[in-house]
Amino acid sequence: MAEACMTEAHVTEAHSASPPSPALSCRNLSVSYGQRAVLDEVSLDIRAGRWTAIVGPNGCGKSTLLRAFAGLAKVRAGSIALHGRRLSAWPRRERARRLAWLAQTSGPTDLTAAEVIGLGRIAHEGWLGHPRHDDAAAIHRAMVVTGSLTLGPRRLSTLSGGERQRVHLARVLAVEAPVLLLDEPTTHLDPPHQEDVARLLREQARCGTCVVSAIHDLSLAMAADDLIVLGHRKVIGHGSVSEALQGDWLSMAFQTPVNVVDYHGVHLWRPTLEAQQGTEDESGPNGFERAVRR
Secondary structure, X not given: OOOOOOOHHHHHHHHHOOOOOOOEEEEEEEEEEOOEEEEEXXXXXXXXXXXXXXXXXXXXXXXXXXXXHOOOOOEEEEEEXXXXXXXXXXXXXXXXHHEEEEOOOOOOOOOEHHHHHHHHHHHHOOHHHOOOOOHHHHHHHHHHHOOOHHHOOOEHHHOOHHXXXXXXXXXXXXXXXXXXXXXXXXXXXXXXXXXXXXHHHHHHHHOOOXXXXXXXXXXXXXXXXXXXXXXXXXXXXXXXXXXXXXXXXXXXXXXXXXXXXXXXXXXXXXXXXXXOOOOOXXXXXXXXXXXXXX
């Protein structure tokens, strides 16, 4: 995947205010499904120009938090703000230009990959739905940075799971929104393409975009700038990866020791397996130089 800023029009906006208001925030946010509380009085401020990864055990509310920020989950109590303005106060069309959403799964379609990516420009279309002159350029940029340019004429139903995921990511990037909400953006991708996506998200954040993603893979999540670590219905911690490791947030969230190794400055999660006789030590052939047991 190539690297490029997809929100050039918003970079100045993201950095011009002094001090800048959070791109996304919530106060005392509570969400329930029926009688089951999923999130309880969650308060967060998420800045522009940062890639924030949401991590935590299954069922802790990662996807629910993202859906709430996207305006897709019914909020029982509390408030959500986009660029300092209450989320519900934004006109739908304007909100769709400022906030792009990637769901964990997408339904079947007979559209081609290019047509699916083009859906990302609907909020920008002119009167009576006529495409604007810059729509084609935005679509092309999104296809280039996600490596999906050659997939354009193919129907989505003929693509592999990883190829479809790249197409849907391109659709989200085509919006060129200053806020990206991504639920498991690396689903179905092989390791090299997962690395490409991580690099792309970091690049978008450097361009001023607020990138928020839910990611199950702890090693991939720790490539982000910041972590939101969720436990049972609440936030264990929100801060840099270093703060999360120093505060032992991951172990508290998963309620078990979480081992992280520092491999040449890259944080990697290592499963805790029962040691066997003859097992290599931590500085063995795999090159894992230091283990931090949290």
